[in-house]
Amino acid sequence: MTSTSEPGTLDRNPNHDSPPAQTHHLLELDDVSCEYKLGGGGRFRAVDGVSLHLGRSEVLGLVGESGCGKSTLAKLICGLEKPAGGAITFDAHPVKPLGLGRRPKHLLGIQMVFQNPYASLNPRRRIRDQLSDALALDPGGTWTVESLLEAVDLPLDSAQRYSHSFSGGQRQRIAIARALAAGPKALVGDEPIASLDAFLQARIARMMRDLAIDSGASMIFISHDLSVVRDIADRVAVMEAGRIVEVGSTEQIWNDPQHKYTQKLLAAIPRVDGKGIIPG
Amino acid sequence: MSIGTPKQPPTNTNPGAEAVPGNPGSPGNPGNPVDPGVRRWTIRFPKSLRTPLGFVGAVILAVWLLLAIFAPLIAPFDPLAQSFSRLAPPGGENILGTDTLGRDVFSRIIVSARTTLPAAVFVVICSAVLGSVLGAIAGYFGKAVDEIIMRIADLVFAFPTIILAMVIAAALGPGLKNAIIAILLVSWPSYARVTRSLVMTARNSEYVIAGRLLGFSAGKSLTREIAPNVVSPVVVLATLDVGSAILTMAGLSFLSLGVVPPTPDWGAMISEGVSQFAAWWIAFFPGLCILTIVMAFNFIGDSLRDTLDPHTAQEVGETTS
Amino acid sequence: MSVISIRDLNLSVTTGKTTKHILKDVSFDLEAGRITGVAGASGSGKTQTGLAVMGLSPAGAQLSGSIDFDGVELVNMPAKAHNRLRGVQLSMVFQDPASAFHPMLTVGDQITDHLRHHQKVSKREARERAVHILERTKVPHPTEAVGKYPHQFSGGQLQRIAFASAIICDPKVLIADEPTTALDVTVQAGILRLLRELCDDLELAVLLVTHDFGVLSSVADTIVVMKEGVVVEAGDREAVITAPQHEYTRSLIESLPGAEVSQ
Numbered sequence: 109m110t111s112t113s114e115p116g117t118l119d120r121n122p123n124h125d126s127p128p129a130q131t132h133h134l135l136e137l138d139d140v141s142c143e144y145k146l147g148g149g150g151r152f153r154a155v156d157g158v159s160l161h162l163g164r165s166e167v168l169g170l171v172g173e174s175g176c177g178k179s180t181l182a183k184l185i186c187g188l189e190k191p192a193g194g195a196i197t198f199d200a201h202p203v204k205p206l207g208l209g210r211r212p213k214h215l216l217g218i219q220m221v222f223q224n225p226y227a228s229l230n231p232r233r234r235i236r237d238q239l240s241d242a243l244a245l246d247p248g249g250t251w252t253v254e255s256l257l258e259a260v261d262l263p264l265d266s267a268q269r270y271s272h273s274f275s276g277g278q279r280q281r282i283a284i285a286r287a288l289a290a291g292p293k294a295l296v297g298d299e300p301i302a303s304l305d306a307f308l309q310a311r312i313a314r315m316m317r318d319l320a321i322d323s324g325a326s327m328i329f330i331s332h333d334l335s336v337v338r339d340i341a342d343r344v345a346v347m348e349a350g351r352i353v354e355v356g357s358t359e360q361i362w363n364d365p366q367h368k369y370t371q372k373l374l375a376a377i378p379r380v381d382g383k384g385i386i387p388g
Numbered sequence: 389m390s391i392g393t394p395k396q397p398p399t400n401t402n403p404g405a406e407a408v409p410g411n412p413g414s415p416g417n418p419g420n421p422v423d424p425g426v427r428r429w430t431i432r433f434p435k436s437l438r439t440p441l442g443f444v445g446a447v448i449l450a451v452w453l454l455l456a457i458f459a460p461l462i463a464p465f466d467p468l469a470q471s472f473s474r475l476a477p478p479g480g481e482n483i484l485g486t487d488t489l490g491r492d493v494f495s496r497i498i499v500s501a502r503t504t505l506p507a508a509v510f511v512v513i514c515s516a517v518l519g520s521v522l523g524a525i526a527g528y529f530g531k532a533v534d535e536i537i538m539r540i541a542d543l544v545f546a547f548p549t550i551i552l553a554m555v556i557a558a559a560l561g562p563g564l565k566n567a568i569i570a571i572l573l574v575s576w577p578s579y580a581r582v583t584r585s586l587v588m589t590a591r592n593s594e595y596v597i598a599g600r601l602l603g604f605s606a607g608k609s610l611t612r613e614i615a616p617n618v619v620s621p622v623v624v625l626a627t628l629d630v631g632s633a634i635l636t637m638a639g640l641s642f643l644s645l646g647v648v649p650p651t652p653d654w655g656a657m658i659s660e661g662v663s664q665f666a667a668w669w670i671a672f673f674p675g676l677c678i679l680t681i682v683m684a685f686n687f688i689g690d691s692l693r694d695t696l697d698p699h700t701a702q703e704v705g706e707t708t709s
Numbered sequence: 710m711s712v713i714s715i716r717d718l719n720l721s722v723t724t725g726k727t728t729k730h731i732l733k734d735v736s737f738d739l740e741a742g743r744i745t746g747v748a749g750a751s752g753s754g755k756t757q758t759g760l761a762v763m764g765l766s767p768a769g770a771q772l773s774g775s776i777d778f779d780g781v782e783l784v785n786m787p788a789k790a791h792n793r794l795r796g797v798q799l800s801m802v803f804q805d806p807a808s809a810f811h812p813m814l815t816v817g818d819q820i821t822d823h824l825r826h827h828q829k830v831s832k833r834e835a836r837e838r839a840v841h842i843l844e845r846t847k848v849p850h851p852t853e854a855v856g857k858y859p860h861q862f863s864g865g866q867l868q869r870i871a872f873a874s875a876i877i878c879d880p881k882v883l884i885a886d887e888p889t890t891a892l893d894v895t896v897q898a899g900i901l902r903l904l905r906e907l908c909d910d911l912e913l914a915v916l917l918v919t920h921d922f923g924v925l926s927s928v929a930d931t932i933v934v935m936k937e938g939v940v941v942e943a944g945d946r947e948a949v950i951t952a953p954q955h956e957y958t959r960s961l962i963e964s965l966p967g968a969e970v971s972q
Contacts, residue, residue, distance in 0.1 A: 173893035174864070186601060208529060210605045220601055228594035232616035241612070242602050276751070283598075290602055305750045306920045307964045332893060335966040376895040378923030380965055382950030386905060386927045388898035 134326050135162040135185065135218075135294050140194035142180050154180040156350035157194070162294060162326050167317050169341030169358065170330045171373065177350040178330045179223075182298040185328065186220050187211070199293065216245055217293035221300040221316070225279035229271035235282055236267035239289050246291030256285040259319060277308045281315070288319055295320045295327040301336060309333065313340050335377050338362050346370045439694060445687025448680050456501040465492035467499040467652045475667045485669040487660060493669060496652035497677055503647065504654060505681075507564060508633040511571045516626040518572070519579025524610055524618070526580065527587030538584065541577035549574050549632075550639050557645040567646040571636050575629060582625055586618045628689030631682035638678050654678050711738035712881050712914035713762060717774035718784070720757055720938075722767055731757050733938045734774070737931075739882060739914040744904070746917045746929030746946075748961070754938040755918045759884040762916065763801055764791035778882070796823035800875035804887035806867035810859040817855030820874035827878060838877060846873040846903060865896035869903060876907060883907070886918045901928050922965060926950055934958045 142155040154177040162168050172178045183189035185196060187206040196203035201214045219242075222228040230238060239253045251259075253267050260281035271279055280300060287295055297316055301309040313329065317340040320327040331337050337344055337358070344361040346354045346369060354367040365371045376388045455462060465471075465482070471490035478485040484494040526537040544552065553570040560566035590596055591614065599613045640646035641655030649656060654674035661671025720732035732754045739745050747755040760766055762776055764786060776783040778798070783791070803809045810819055820842065821835035830838070836855060843851035846869045848862075859867060868888060875883055885904060889897040905928050908915045917929055925932050925946065932949040934942040934957065942955040953959045 173895060188597060188601075206600060208606055211600060211603045213603070216601075216603050218601070220598070222594045222598065224594065228598055230595040230599075230613055230617070233612070237612075241599070241604070245602055286598065286602075306922065307750055307961050310964055310966045313966075333966075334894070339966045372895055376898050378898070378901075378921075378927045380922045380926045380950060380962065382926050382947035384927065384930075384946060386898055386901050388895070388902075 132163075133161040134164050134166075134199060135328075136195075136197040137161065137181075137185070138195045138197070140181075140184060140196055141192045142177070142184055142189055143192040153192075153350055155184065155191075158347075158350075158352050159194075160345055160352060160355070162328055164293075164326055165321055165324065166343065167320065167327045167329060167341045169337035169344040170328055170347060171332065171334050171337055171344060172347035173332055173373075176347045178347050179298055181347070182220065182296050182328070182330055185294075185296055186218055187215060216290060219287040219290050219292035219295055221280070221283050221287050221295065221297045223299040223302050225276050225283055225303065228283050229279055229286075231271055233270070234267065235269055235271070238282075239267070239286055242286045242289035246289070249289070249291045251289050251291075256289055259288070260285045260315065277304050277312060280304060280312055284312075284316055284319065288323060288325075291323070292320075292325050295325050297327060297329045297331075299330055299332070301331065301333070309336055310339055313337075316340070334362075334373055346373065439691040441687040442691025445684040445691070448684035449688065452501060452505065452681055452684070455498045456505050459498045459502050463492075463495035463498055465495045467491060467495040468650055475664065475670075477667075478669050478673075484673050485667070487657070487667075487670045488664060491652075493657070493673055496657060497654070497673055500652040500654050500657070500674070501677070501681075503564065503651070504634060504637060507568055508630050508637060511568045511575070511637075512626050512630050512633050514568075515572045515575040516579050516622055516629070519576035520583040520618070520622050522576065523580035523583030524587045524614070527584035528591055528606060528610055528614070530588075534584070537580065541580050544574060544577045547574075550636055553636055553640060554643060554645060557640050562645050562648055564647050564651075567637055567640045570640065570645075571633055574636075575633065578629070579622060579625060582621060583618060586621060587614055590614045590617050624689055624693045627685060627692055631685035631689070634678060634682055634685075638674075711740050712779060713739040713916075714777040715739075715758070715762070715775070716777070718758070718761060718776060719771075719773045720754070720761055720766060721771050723769045723771070731770075731938050732761070735935070735938070735940055737933050737940060737943055739916055740931075741881070741912045741914050742909060743930040744908050744915040744917050744928050745931045745933060746919060746925040747933045747935060748919060748922060748925055749935035750920060750961075752937070753935040755920075755935050756886055758935070759801070759886055759916055759918050762882065763795055763799055763884060764788070765795075765801075793827070796880075797827045797878045798880050799882045799884070800878070800880040801884040801886065802868070802871045802875050802888050805891045806864055806871050807859070807891070809871055810867065812859055815856055815858055816862070816870055819859075820855075820870060820877055823874075824877050839873070842873045842877045843870065845876075846870070846907075847899075848873065863896075864892050865899060868892060868896075868900050872900075872903060872907065876911060876913070879911070881912075881914060882916070883913045884916045884918070887920070888917070889924060890919065890921065897924070898927075904928055922950065922962060934961070 137158055137160040140155060140158045141153060143151045143153050146152050156177070158181060160168075170178050170181065180189055184191055185203065187203050190205040198215060198218055203215060203218070204212070236253050239256055243249065243251060243253065254264055257264055257266055262278060262281055262285075266274070266282070271282070274282065284300070295316070300316065301312050304312060313331075313336045316327065316329065329337060329341060341358050344356065344358050345352050346361065346367065348369045354361065354365065354370045356366075361370060362374070365374055378387050379385070469491065471486065473482070473486055474488060474490040476482050476486040476490075478493075482492045482494065484492075484497065486492055487496070522537050526534040552574045556570035556573055557566050560569060587610070591609075596609060596613045599609050604612065637646055638653070638655030638658070641653045642659045644656070644659070646655055647653035654677055657674040658671045661667065661669075661674070664670055715738070716736050718732055718735040719730070721728050721730045723729075735754070735758055737745065747758060749755040757766065761772060762783060764783065766772060772784050774784060778794070810816070817836055817839045821839045824830060824838060825832070825835050839855045840851045843854050848854050848866055848869045854862075854870070862870065888904065889900050892900060901924065904915065904917070907913055917925070919925060929946050932944065932946050933940055934949065934955065936957050942949060942953065942958045944954075949958060950962065953962060
């Protein structure tokens with residue numbers, strides 16, 4: 109399926125002996141696969157030969173439906189999952205799976221915002237402490253706990269509180285602030301808006317984009333919601349059953365989708381026009 | 389764990405009084421001026437004592453603590469002094485009677501509390517710390533480390549507590565120190581098990597993973613991220629365990645494997661009383677002491693558990709901060 | 710004519726010493742063959758409105774006002790009487806189909822359980838009805854499906870089964886609480902189409918609770934917008950979406966990704 113799309117946008121590069129071409133991208137995935145063992149002794153290929161790159165100061169939207177492997181891909185990028193094959197390169201360093209040891213310094217530039225804001229903040233630690241931990245990673249950074257809270261539109265007294273006094277949207281903003289505090293070069297958002305109200309989704313997504321780009325970072329924004337992705341992404345990659353089926357600029361994907369699956373996804377988005385038309 | 393002790397003195401006569409008004413409604417009340425961090429440690433414990441049983445337990449324990457602290461002032465006689473009024477029944481000059489050597493039972497009881505209570509608390513703290521550190525290591529690192537630690541724990545679990553404690557105490561020789569070592573060796577595995585399973589759950593949670601992505605080492609991850617979420621159940625377990633530590637200690641001295649005579653000790657006194665069937669008070673009152681104090685710790689532990697248990701954790705999460 | 714008529718519904722929940730007012734003077738109607746969509750952010754009381762109709766308000770809840778169901782007053786109705794209506798005349802579909810089913814019982818047993826309880830039909834007949842109703846909700850291979858377990862179905866199929874279970878007793882009112890929120894967008898369209906069909910063919914009065922204006926724009930006939938327990942706007946779908954009167958409605962629609970509204 110991969111080969112049907114434009115090779116240029118896919119950046120599929122089987123020749124490993126051409127590193128200069130790879131170095132100008134911030135993050136480079138080359139033919140990455142990931143497998144899970146199934147109960148019956150079989151294997152499930154969650155990610156199947158994905159090649160992708162993330163440029164500097166770029167927002168890449170990764171779109172797909174549940175079970176397509178997009179979360180696994182996010183974990184692979186962060187080193188939380190062991191690839192079955194292929195190579196991931198971040199800033200000219202290979203991304204190695206995170207074992208029990210400390211995460212290597214050169215990989216700390218990849219930070220993640222998780223889907224569930226109710227699970228991604230420590231319930232027994234103050235917001236200030238959790239933010240300070242992240243700030244300590246980037247001593248040269250300009251952020252402070254206060255400026256972070258201000259950047260994500262939270263009152264300054266939030267720092268003294270614990271996570272359960274916040275709503276889902278507020279928690280997600282704290283999680284974003286924590287990821288930003290570490291001074292990431294690549295921010296990975298794994299469905300960061302999926303558990304939020306529709307009215308908050310676009311706002312939080314735009315906030316993530318603005319904060320990432322303003323701080324000089326790039327972002328991979330994973331979502332099943334094409335309409336939000338369209339709002340914030342420069343390029344979009346569409347994933348189906350572990351493979352990337354189409355990559356292109358947001359405008360091109362939106363206006364001129366090549367792959368059937370992309371077309372199907374786009375057609376399924378309900379329009380808010382009050383016409384009573386069920387999509388699809 | 390160590391924070392168990394500073395929290396324990398419920399001698400503070402009205403523990404929950406100032407705490408409660410701030411609690412209800414706090415979830416939707418983010419602007420609450422009370423610092424949540426301070427409230428967390430000062431309020432949670434007394435709040436849990438506001439259950440009827442918890443309150444009874446706290447009162448009993450408070451009385452015992454006072455008796456133990458002021459024992460030298462309260463005790464009417466020297467606990468070791470023998471007199472000619474042997475086996476005097478309660479009610480006379482010796483309010484709880486005298487034993488076979490004419491020693492005052494009341495004085496012996498309250499002086500005995502001075503060794504038993506601190507020893508029990510000490511042994512529980514030590515085993516809680518030892519057990520939870522081992523359990524945390526096993527749970528966090530898994531694999532071989534986990535196997536080795538937990539198989540040793542299983543080995544200890546395979547024996548009845550008191551019998552294994554007896555074997556160890558007998559091997560080391562009688563004495564308070566050896567009794568403590570024996571109890572420590574038999575009681576750490578329960579902490580290890582509890583902590584291990586809690587840590588295993590916590591280490592896969594997203595906030596711990598987020599910490600790992602921020603470059604936390606295993607130690608930092610354990611102490612900063614996981615420990616605060618694991619401490620409460622361990623504290624509950626430890627509180628419940630003080631009672632059984634007292635029982636085991638009394639059991640050991642009953643079998644002459646604990647505190648060496650003539651130092652007064654409840655277990656030894658009961659043992660002495662058993663042979664003096666007519667003088668019921670010799671065994672009865674130390675027994676009553678053990679009963680009340682074990683009950684007190686169990687009550688406190690139970691009400692602590694009710695407020696801190698995962699099943700009610702949501703409610704607690706809402707009401708305590 | 711309205712099947713359900715909610716008038717000045719107030720709901721407050723007391724926990725400990727605090728009382729929270731969840732619904733304040735909520736009034737709207739549900740009509741047969743029409744889908745009434747209730748929109749609002751989380752905490753706006755939209756789900757609680759649906760639960761109040763079902764008689765499933767949380768413990769410690771005080772209800773006042775009126776919910777008139779074909780001349781029967783549902784507010785403060787005795788629990789036993791409500792039980793006789795629930796599942797038969799009033800039915801409900803929840804957000805997460807995966808947790809709406811018992812994992813250890815077959816789908817057939819679960820969707821006929823209330824049928825057999827309320828209408829005392831035989832097991833065989835219930836099974837036939839189940840096959841029929843699964844066919845109706847377009848679950849693939851209905852004859853085999855009744856003997857399968859929930860984990861053998863995808864989320865979208867399970868939601869179809871949940872709809873089957875909800876309509877098997879021929880209810881008059883169907884409350885759908887975020888029925889597509891947990892589903893993929895491509896599956897969502899199918900479920901919405903099913904909802905529309907069921908509503909039209911069975912003359913159901915549907916209460917559709919959602920925070921997604923895209924969903925409302927697709928299937929709702931009437932839209933009720935709620936904010937903090939208060940109905941701020943109610944009206945025809947097109948009017949509410951294209952020309953919202955209340956500022957809050959406008960802000961909700963404006964907050965949606967540009968792409969959805971503009972096209």
